[in-house]
Amino acid sequence: MKNKLSYLVAVSLLLSFAVVQSCQKMEIKIETTGDVNIVGYLEKYPDSFSLFKQVLDRTETSAFLNAYGAYTFFAPTNSAVKTWLTQSGFSSVEAANIETLKSIVQFHLIMDTLTTTSFKDGKLPVPTLYGQYLITGVSNKGGSSSFIVNRQALVIKSNVRVGNGFIHEIDHVLQPSTTTLAKQLEAKPEFSIFVQAIKETGLYERLNTVDADTSKRWMTLLAESNRVLADSGIHSYADLKAKYSNTGNPTNPADSLHIYVAYHILTGVKFLGDIISTSAHQTLQPQEVVSTQLINSEVILNEDMFNGVLEKGVTLIRDVSDNAASNGVWHDAGGHFTAKYRPPTAVYWDVSTFTEIMKMPANYRKANFDFRRQTEADQPLKDIYWGWGPLAGTNTFTYYYNSTNSVGRYAVNNDVNQLPLGLPNRPIWWEMVTPPIVKGKYKIWMCYSRSKQSSSSNQLCQVTVNGELMPRTFNFTELRPKGSDTELEAIGWKQYTETRAYSADSNYAGKLVGTYEFKTTQRQLIRIIPISGTQNNNYLDMIHIIPVDDNQLLPKFATDGSKKYN
Template structure:
């Protein structure tokens, strides 16, 4: 059915405008002036290029809905591309191909939304195909000419052909859907034979060789270490891998170190590289163990973390050989061997004023004040810090001074200044910490006492046992006396009454990684809060040492 001219303009006017987020899809696009009002109409009017694909649509009856109003994206293979596909599967004609195979082929070339090349990136598209698998796009350069690629199998030879019910991208080959599982794909590649044998021995091969009907269990993500990667670490056979890690001599046991090694390389959800970098950490199948994630110089790097001022170099993921879609997930290729690190709890003495947005500005950091404006609730001028937007709390301030009664005693002479309190200023403030190793910790809020606002503290959603009154000064007494009532002197300054370390409670950190600290105002008029540090100290460690000087260095006496 074809639209009239009037209907065509109505249809064009109804196209949605939306933003691309992590899982978003729809975007604004311009209506075409072509007389082809839908995808099927366009293909019919260009039989020289698409008669075979059009024949497949008719035979499978997919032309019915692609001929009606809607919002679709069609990757249309040319006649030459379809002919190559028929030859590759040993079919003399379209009629010789199994109907289910034809239907799956069409579903794999159609998206139930409009996706133009403005949404193409080095990774998966934001919407799955109607088959349920995602397509991966990239850019290839040949003879100094660049073109988009799809699934590393086809080149886009004409793009963004906009019609009344969506958009068409012409491709030079038929896209091959992933029929093998993750385990099946790895088993076919001799470069992963050691890793595959470890999958068998630990029982994970069956897990990764199953396509579950329950979508909550279906998809997995695997970081598969190649034989070469293992050889670079001194492992040239499965026997050597087992000798290094199998401390229980039974890899099938969940407590065996080889089993832990494998479970730490598997994520429980579908995570292409473009998805992985949207979060600072990703859960693994090893309980309470995560991989941290960073994007460094356009590379995806896992487990590059700083503990106690020591940077632990991470593992780079090879982009060109990763994002391998399978019937039950995706697998990636790390460039180096890695194992989960079991660490003892270590204290985190976190100077809140060391967030990247200020540290990377040498003209301001440790020199002068800088205001970070938040024009709306959605705005995030500081990636690791968020707060309730109100007109009276539309900004926070990096406060620095070497004189005066507030900053002169603080760590590094700087403080994080924010408006807090009821009823007109922010009622909550939330911080993402640097990585904390799992364990049991006492949590201290270190501040400069100015305005009396009573505040609850939560860590990862768990309410701490004691609130903080930001106007309450540290009492007098010895270190032991102060600690017995939940106080400490956290700076090396011995004269000012303002710096106060307040014990808010004890928390069990279940998972190593970034934690969330949330402050919620309970009572008190609008006030300016001066936060300096947050300490996570293992419960068995000394709590009042070290102290910190105005140079930021710890003092252990």
């Protein structure tokens, strides 16, 4: 209990010492482990760390960092501190500005134990006590490689275990960002056109503000250089305004130039590692997102397939991105881009055209292939997930191909996705990431190849779209009813394959599960959840996502994937 209390007191004082230094000191009994702690390590090697030990003493931090706790400390060498003092105009640690020293200490300390296994190419998972994140990478010079922190300091000795955490020795003092996104970019002449656009739209003030409310403070800016703009025929701000300002007033949120700039600002602080962690990010332009993916180690924006056409994206230039500011981070975009306005467009999604199977020419549209989860942590597919089933044998997703039997003969491209579903022993949901869908209101059709493992098999399911439950169910074991196209649509059914005799293709059924309004243009999430019955042989062929005002019945699809309009 004493250790826990001492730790909490130490943490509280560490976070607030910059504010309360002038207050009366408290006498605190600190319990430590039997190992040398951070301060003890610095004292043990005075030839390397006596100067930063002076910094800790002057800021009255030494007692805290000699206490029980779990910290990561980046320790600048004496040489590093001397260089920093000279560059900062201070003759000694005693002569240095006390508030600056406090900031320096906070910026070198993280309230967690992080080894170099956390030193990915991007920000560390936990912010410093200063409130800003550190970024790490690898520097290759003279045939040797070293970890580099904030592009400011090399790690010369790492993972030093002490009683209250880890120490990483560094060759330069780390310096936190003290300028805003707006000021940082304004100081770079190579971004002058983009900066002028920020000013003319009235968004400069927002990018120049460090909001006291941290939930509102952080922003991410995707900046375009003059070179990038010139590549698109834009050589001045006047050119940019002429191209985009449709109202003549860029401060108007409805003006296309205002939209262009707002679309380059993401909400929240997102380093490159954060950007690739999800497929889309909200921008300051309402209901508009930037899509992202990692392709061959490159971070790519807005590279999407729409209606079978690949729209090439824009690369964020990795080695000059991840620039931390006092209110966020900015990245250097390698190409010109803006929000794209599209009308709601039907997506006829063949769910068997996922990346992993398409990279297997021996199987894709030729033979079955199983994707297995050996453990609950396994994730063999990028965009298809399923809930872990208690029986290991049911945790297999099958790409199913057959051009002769009743399951695959009339399916689109003769392939379907098979997944076991249902309690008590099979996965209890199946989730898929859709292709990009333009924002708007759509009807959702589940198109499947009907199968019954036995005469009593039943697989009734419900569907959620982005977590919202659709009002109608569908059943993998149910035949498509008889009737004309009009009669079927009236009761929420359709024939999605090309017209054949009923007896030949009644197993191929399209079932309407509901209407959903997509608020943003991006990839979406659809989940299938069994509510009664259980079987292995559930075969999904397509999902049709069709604007509510469009024809819901045409086109129909041939086995070769071609569209039929009669």
